[in-house]
Amino acid sequence: MARESMDYDVVIVGGGPSGLSAAIKLAQLFKEKKQEKSICVLEKSAEIGGHILSGNVFETTALDELIPDWKEKNAPLNVPVKKDAIKFLLNDKLSIPVPSFLMPTMKNHGNYIISLANLCRWLAEQAESLGVDIFPGFPAAEIIYKEGKVAGVITGDMGKDSKGNEKDSFQPGMEIFANESTVFAEGCRGNLGKQLIKKFELDKGKDPQHYGIGFKEIWEVDNEHHSEGLVMHTNGWPLPDDTPGGSYMYHAENKQVLLGLVVPLDYKNPHLSPYDEFQRWKTHPSIKKYLKKGKRLSYGARALIKGGLQSLPSMDFPGGHLIGCNAGTLNFSKIKGSHTAMKSGIEAAKVISEKIDGKDVTLDKQLKETWLYKELYKSRNFNPFFHKFGGLIGAAMNVLDQLIFRGKLPFTLNHPVPDHDCLKEAKECRKIEYPKYDNEITFDKLSSVYLSNTYHEEDQPCHLVLKDPDLPIMHNLEKYDEPAQRYCPAGVYEVIEENGEKRFQINSQNCIHCKTCDIKEPSQNINWITPEGGGGPNYPNM
Incomplete structure (x- = not known):
């Protein structure tokens, strides 16, 4: 069956804050210049916001610039x-x-x-009111190249069985051509973004990118423990000093608290389970007192990108741009990436518009003149300090850097070891005994996945592709006690024993698209690719 095709002037892959901001700014610029140009946004989730997960304490810097009258337009920012x-x-x-x-x-x-998912839904409404076409449920699965340049994308096929055969319901993906530019705003560890970085060597001369896994739950709590507008952060226990992460608890409207833990993915002990560290964190008296008699409403997890300036790849390539967390614009010292992602989208739109006008401009150069670059520069040593010196000394060094020197220390540290190379062998590390779940404050993975509203069509090709199917049992199990059993926050990976033989099982229907396996697998044996459109979690208010 032949593929259908569509042509747009600008194609944006990803309906998150960076992609939608790029779309809105472009539409504004085209309108100002009275140019008849077409823009489309492709989103793999069944609806805009469905795959969006973030803390989220939101800084309005970029929104003020993009839509100055956002209050009059009822943006969902209700809790200062x-x-x-x-x-x-x-x-x-x-x-x-x-x-x-x-x-x-x-x-x-x-x-x-705020709920970043709800903000994205509102941003999508603003984009559509400006004439932008938005297509949820259409993941970009392949890149179209013409004469060495990116010329668009192909959306994912629908209706293939688990062996790749076409079912009666088969529909081939569409070719979406971009006449001017293709913008990749897939979020952290984007499937196509990582291909572009490799193909065009966008990270040449840079530190490897670094990541954390961020967990989030939404609870409805008793009135006496709710303090709307309170923002609380913790560090220290339960994570070891060589794995300095941090937590958050934000008191939102409607008696809800948003809480979570971020675990850096450069951790060393393969016995560590980030999910169980999060569950254990909730049992601390400083946290538990807010959750007693409360009700857990939602659960989710997502990798976040935290390499900062030293790991930021070039955001320009022939035919388009990388923006937002697809490139790595999050400011980890603030644990905030929404405003920086939006700003990168705004600047990408300006660059595309100027290129259409015949100007020779690059996003890399233009970003260096903005507050986004200044933020990342001031915070450039934040993550390396923690990695090099651990939690306590690293925190002290960051206080010195940020409080005394205002991010202007006369040196820049590097973090040259990729996260997947940081694991020690299992025999060198202590095993960690995690407490049983009490089903009041702590819960197992499967009941948590249920709250994420995750769904995948079962009879489809597995989107978690092993380069070597034998490696998990033949190598990882002996050397690392197969860490996929623990680093996955959704129970996707299991080691099953049958008739005295062990095998590696992938429960891909549980996948919440966090990308942790693609990042942390020590041999880089797992490749996360896009499943059928609309699959994955469906977060209502995350």
Whole structure:
């Protein structure tokens, strides 16, 4: 069956904050210049926002620039931050407050506690009102190249069985051609973005990219424990000092709290389970008191990109641009990436518009003149300090850097080891015994996945592709006790024993598209590719 095709002037892959901001800004610029240009946004989720997961305390810097009258247009920013609280968890019972002036990047006055998914839905409405075509349920599965340049994408086929045969319902993907530019805004560890980085050597001379896995739950809590507008962060327990992560608890509207833990994916112990560290964190008295008698409403997890300036690839390639977390614009010292992602989309739109006008401009050069670049520069040593010195000393060094020197220390540290190379062998590391789930504060993976509304058509090709199917049992099991059993937050990977033989099982229907396996697998044996359109989680308010 032949593929159908469509032509647009600009094709944007991904309906998150960066992609939608690029679409809106382009539409605004085309309207100002009275240019008849077409824009489309492709989104793999069944609806805009369905795959969006973020903390989220939102800084309005980029939104103010993009849509200055966002308040009059009823943007879903309803809860201003009223109070910041920072705690260091000494152990499973004790904590000490940290004066907020020691961590200037964590001050949130003027910010809002929001659902980023709902903000993206609102941004999509603004884009459509400007004439942008938005197609949810259409993942970009392949890149179209013409004469060495990116010329568009091919959306994923629908209706193939698990062996790749065409079913009666088969529909081939469409060719979506871009006459001017293709913008990749897939989010962290985008499937096509990583191909572009490799093909065009966009990361040449850079540090490898670095990641964390971020968990999130939404709880409805008892009135007496709810303090709308409170933003609380913790670090320390339960993570070991050589794995310095951090947590958050944001008190939103409607008696809801948004809480989660970020675990850096350069951790060393293959016995560590990020999911179980998150569940254990909730049992600390400083956290548990808010959740008692509460009801868990939602669960999700997503890799986040935190390499910063030293890992930022070139965002220009022949035929288009990488933007947002597909490139790595998150400011990890703030644990915020939405405003920076939006700004990268705004600047990409300006560059595309200027190129159409015949100007010789690049996104890399233009970004260096913006507050986005200045933010990343000031925070460039934040992640390397933690990696090099651990949690306590790393935190002290960051206080010195951010508070005293304002991010202007006369040197730049590097973090040259990729996350997947950081694991030690299992025999060198202590095993970790995690407590049983109590089904009140802590819960197992499968009941959590249920709350993510994850669905995949079962009879379709597996979107988690093993380069070597024998490697998990023949290599990883002996050397690392097969860490996929633990680093996956959705119970996708299991080692099953049958008739005295062990085999590696992939429960791809559980996948919540976090991309952790693609990042952390020590031999880089797992390749995450897009499943059929509309598959995966469906987050209502994350």
